[in-house]
Amino acid sequence: MSDFHTDFWGYYISAIALAGIFWCGWLLMSQRRIKSAPADASGAVADTGHVWDEDLRELNNPLPRWWMWMYLLTCIFSVGYLLLYPGLGKFQGWLGWSSTGALVEQQARLREQVQPVYARFENMDIPAIASDAQGQEIGQRLFLNNCAQCHGSDARGSKGFPNLADGDWLYGSSPETIYETIAKGRHGVMPPFSEQLDARAIADVAQYVRSLSGLAADPIKAARGRSDFRSTCAACHGVDGKGNQMLGAPNLTDGVWLYGSSAATIAEAITKGRDNQMPAHEHLFTPQQIRLLTAYVWGLTRPGETPR
Ligand code: HEC
Ligand code: HEC
Structure with a gap:
C-alpha cells in the first residue's frame, strides 16, 4: 500500500473487500427466506418446475444446515483474517505480520545457521583466505550469484564493466580498496567536453590518447591534441595519462580499455x-x-604478490 501517494486506493480496496464479504452474507439470508417453500400437508416438497432427462425434478428444499454453517464460517474467517493480517488498505493487522518482516526473520535465521562456516575465516587475512580451498569455493559462489551478471562468470567483464582478472585496476588492488569497492560501490564520472572543445579539437585529443598506448595515430593531430590533453584531461588522467585511482580515472597508456580504443x-x-x-x-x-x-x-590476480 505504501506504493501509492494518496490514501484513496487503500479505502477503495478495503471497501470492495468488506462489501464483498457482507454481500455474500446477505445473499445467503435473502435466498434462505424467500426460496425455501415449506412442505405441504402430505409431506411432499414443492418442486421448482425444472425437469431434466424426462423425470429428474429439482425440488425446492431448504439449504442443508451444515452447508449454511460452512458458508457462514468462511465469511467469518475472511473477516477474522482481515483483522489479523494486512489486507485492508494501510491497516497492518493485529498480529503486525508483514512479508518484509517475515523475510528479514528468515534471513537472520539463515545467517545464524551459516555463521559457523564463516567463523573459520574470521581471523584469516585476505591472502590466507584466497589460498584456502573452501574460502575460494564460497567466494566464487557468491561471485557467480551476485557479480557475474555484470562482470561475467570468468570476471573478465565487458564494455563498461571492468575486467577483474587482468591486473589492471580503476580504483586499486589492495584488499582494503577491493573491500570498499564491494561494500560502498563506485561511481566513475567523466564530464562531457563538447562545450570546451570543438569537433576538430576532440578528434585531435582522441589521436593523442591513442598515441599514449602506442596505437596507430595521426602524428600531426596527436601533436595538436597534446596541449588540450594537458590543460583539460590531465587533472584527472594525469599529465602522463597514467590515470588516478582516487577518481577511478583510467590509465590511458596501458592498452587496457573499458570502452574501446577506436578514435x-x-x-x-x-x-x-x-x-x-x-x-x-x-x-x-x-x-x-x-x-x-x-x-x-x-x-x-594476487596483486602485490610475486607471481608463482
Ligand atoms: C550492476 C552491475 C554490477 C554488479 C552487480 C557488480 N559490479 Fe562491480 N563494477 C561495476 C561497474 C560498472 C564498475 C566500474 C565502476 C566505474 O567505472 O566507476 C565496477 C567496478 C568493480 C570493481 C573495481 C575494479 C577496478 O578496476 O578497480 C570491483 C573490484 C568490482 N566491481 C567487484 C564487484 C563484485 C565483487 C561484485 C559482486 C558483489 C560486483 N562488482 C558487482 C558493475 C557491477
Ligand atoms: C573529472 C575527471 C576527468 C576529466 C577532466 C577527464 N576524464 Fe576521462 N575519465 C574519467 C573517469 C572517472 C573515467 C572512467 C569512467 C568510467 O568509469 O566509466 C574516464 C574515462 C575516460 C576514457 C575511457 C577509457 C577506457 O578505458 O575506455 C577516455 C578515453 C577518457 N576518459 C579520455 C579523457 C580525455 C581525452 C579527457 C580530456 C578531454 C578526459 N578524459 C577528461 C575522468 C575524467
Whole structure:
C-alpha cells in the first residue's frame, strides 16, 4: 500500500473487500427466506418446475444446515483474517505480520545457521583466505550469484564493466580498496567536453590518447591534441595519462580499455562524458561475506604478490 501517494486506493480496496464479504452474507439470508417453500400437508416438497432427462425434478428444499454453517464460517474467517493480517488498505493487522518482516526473520535465521562456516575465516587475512580451498569455493559462489551478471562468470567483464582478472585496476588492488569497492560501490564520472572543445579539437585529443598506448595515430593531430590533453584531461588522467585511482580515472597508456580504443569511441567519451556505477553491496551481505568476495577477487590476480 505504501506504493501509492494518496490514501484513496487503500479505502477503495478495503471497501470492495468488506462489501464483498457482507454481500455474500446477505445473499445467503435473502435466498434462505424467500426460496425455501415449506412442505405441504402430505409431506411432499414443492418442486421448482425444472425437469431434466424426462423425470429428474429439482425440488425446492431448504439449504442443508451444515452447508449454511460452512458458508457462514468462511465469511467469518475472511473477516477474522482481515483483522489479523494486512489486507485492508494501510491497516497492518493485529498480529503486525508483514512479508518484509517475515523475510528479514528468515534471513537472520539463515545467517545464524551459516555463521559457523564463516567463523573459520574470521581471523584469516585476505591472502590466507584466497589460498584456502573452501574460502575460494564460497567466494566464487557468491561471485557467480551476485557479480557475474555484470562482470561475467570468468570476471573478465565487458564494455563498461571492468575486467577483474587482468591486473589492471580503476580504483586499486589492495584488499582494503577491493573491500570498499564491494561494500560502498563506485561511481566513475567523466564530464562531457563538447562545450570546451570543438569537433576538430576532440578528434585531435582522441589521436593523442591513442598515441599514449602506442596505437596507430595521426602524428600531426596527436601533436595538436597534446596541449588540450594537458590543460583539460590531465587533472584527472594525469599529465602522463597514467590515470588516478582516487577518481577511478583510467590509465590511458596501458592498452587496457573499458570502452574501446577506436578514435570514435574515445571521441564519444570526450564529447558525451562517461557515467558508470558499481552498486553498493553492504546491505546485501554480512562483512564476512564481503571479505570472502574480496579474497576471491584479489585471488584472481594476487596483486602485490610475486607471481608463482
Ligand atoms: C550492476 C552491475 C554490477 C554488479 C552487480 C557488480 N559490479 Fe562491480 N563494477 C561495476 C561497474 C560498472 C564498475 C566500474 C565502476 C566505474 O567505472 O566507476 C565496477 C567496478 C568493480 C570493481 C573495481 C575494479 C577496478 O578496476 O578497480 C570491483 C573490484 C568490482 N566491481 C567487484 C564487484 C563484485 C565483487 C561484485 C559482486 C558483489 C560486483 N562488482 C558487482 C558493475 C557491477
Ligand atoms: C573529472 C575527471 C576527468 C576529466 C577532466 C577527464 N576524464 Fe576521462 N575519465 C574519467 C573517469 C572517472 C573515467 C572512467 C569512467 C568510467 O568509469 O566509466 C574516464 C574515462 C575516460 C576514457 C575511457 C577509457 C577506457 O578505458 O575506455 C577516455 C578515453 C577518457 N576518459 C579520455 C579523457 C580525455 C581525452 C579527457 C580530456 C578531454 C578526459 N578524459 C577528461 C575522468 C575524467
